[in-house]
Amino acid sequence: QVQLEESGGGLVQAGDSLRLSCAASGLAFGNYRMAWFRQNPGKERMFVAAISRSGSSTGYVDSVKGRFTISRDAAKNTVYLQMNSLKPEDTAVYYCAGDRTISPYYSGVLGEYDYWGQGTQVTVSS
Numbered sequence: 001q002v003q004l005e006e007s008g009g010g011l012v013q014a015g016d017s018l019r020l021s022c023a024a025s026g027l028a029f030g031n032y033r034m035a036w037f038r039q040n041p042g043k044e045r046m047f048v049a050a051i052s053r054s055g056s057s058t059g060y061v062d063s064v065k066g067r068f069t070i071s072r073d074a075a076k077n078t079v080y081l082q083m084n085s086l087k088p089e090d091t092a093v094y095y096c097a098g099d100r101t102i103s104p105y106y107s108g109v110l111g112e113y114d115y116w117g118q119g120t121q122v123t124v125s126s
Helices: none
Strands: 003-007 010-013 018-025 032-039 046-051 058-060 068-073 078-083 092-100 120-125
Touching (some): 018 092, 032 068, 032 078, 046 068
16 A cells, blocks of 8 residues: 655744655655645645656656755655745645656656655745
8 A cells, every 4th residue: 555654844934944754665766756845725736846767767847846856765655845945935735746657757747647645735934
C-alpha cells in the first residue's frame, strides 16, 4: 500500500524559510515522479513543483521560481520542498503527490498523480 506522509509545515513570517518533507512507503520510489501541489479553501489544487524519477529534471510554477527547490533522496524514499523568501500568498495546504511512470520527465499535471499525502499547512504572516 502506497503511503505519502508530509511534514514540516508551520506558521512563519514573510521572508522566512521552511523545508517540507514527504516520506514515501509501500512503493519502488525510483519508479515514481513526484510533485508538490498546494490548495486554499474553496480553490483548486495548484501545481507548485515537480521532479522526475531520477531527480535530474525539475519544474516550478512561475510564482515560486528562484525561491523554492524540490529534491529527492532515493536512500530515504523522501522528497523535499525547500521554500525560501516565503510570502503571505504562499499560505496554503501543501500536498505531496506520486505518479508511477516509465517517463523520464517530470509533470505538473494534477490528473497524472495517483497517490497523495494528507497535506501539511503552511501559513506565512505579513
